[in-house]
Amino acid sequence: MTDTALTTEQPVREHGVLLTEAAAQKVRSLLAQEGRDDLRLRVAVQPGGCSGLIYQLYFDERFLDGDKAVDFDGVEVIVDEMSVPYLDGATIDFQDTIAQQGFTIDNPNASGSCACGDSFH
Template sequence: MKQAVEITAAAATQVKTMMKHNGEENSYLRVGVQGGGCSGLTYSLGFEKEPRESDIHYEQHEIPIVIERDDTAILEGTVVDFKQSLMGGGFTIDNPNAIASCGCGTSFRTDKKVGTPEVCE
């Protein structure tokens, strides 16, 4: 199965830490897209106990990953990384399909899917 999203080693380390801290060691990492944000789409990362029938699933860095089949075209080639700095750390998502992003830095749109824009506060 082709992997739509790449999880870097740094992101994998952080995900494993979060899984252990939250008691989610036997869960899947769900990477997804949902409507919202200033540009229409936002990313979602979370844990799920079981994949859905409509998911694709694969494993990277010993982390089982699930993605809704309908989201794969939007996420194809996306890289999820984790950056640490003096101000703290956070996940970064680099999606080559995003043609515009919000000034807030939390939402995007693609040429094939605009989503449902909201007003930024």
Template sequence: MSDPFAIETDEATRHLSLSDSAVARLNRLIKQEGKPDLMLRVTVSGGGCSGYQYGFDFDTKSGADDLVFERDGVRVVTDTVSMDLLAGSELDYVDDLVGAYFKVNNPNASSSCGCGTSFSV
């Protein structure tokens, strides 16, 4: 791999799971938008206070280099480069005193920031 921080993954670990609360929240958001073909796109890019940061956006299409994960009719899509850093992660939705937000429980992250949107490996 050309990226010295990339994580070696195999097909068995190249998955992203969704928690019950993430599925429920995505179902509500998609119904509110009235577009049943919406997918949540999860990306990883350089930046943030810990080196990498997560990005969340809705999308209606997936590309040739995308991986799509589905649970209970909800679809989450990510590109293969982001999957190198997301492999084995769980997408969760948290609603607590701090606020309501999507959170990635990433076993590849060696540390993360207080806001939970950036991490390092």
């Protein structure tokens, strides 16, 4: 079962990425372990993998020119300007089951992925 995506109080979503409550809770937990309150979750698309593009999720203290940001109940998600079209409408979730543990990205813009699931096109 997937949690519903959090809503943002901003009238316009700057980058179109949604973060589920389960993902937001996991990010908050990881940030608490880091002991820092100046980090944001950066989501990016980069060339690589067998299908051409790979996702990158990491904590970043920087806010670069062209970055788009949305706050999900205290978790700021930033996307660089070049990645926005590839991620518009994507949902980031966190799964913690016997079969799967980790962040997942459901991206309607991905027309296909490789067999290992690490890259898309």
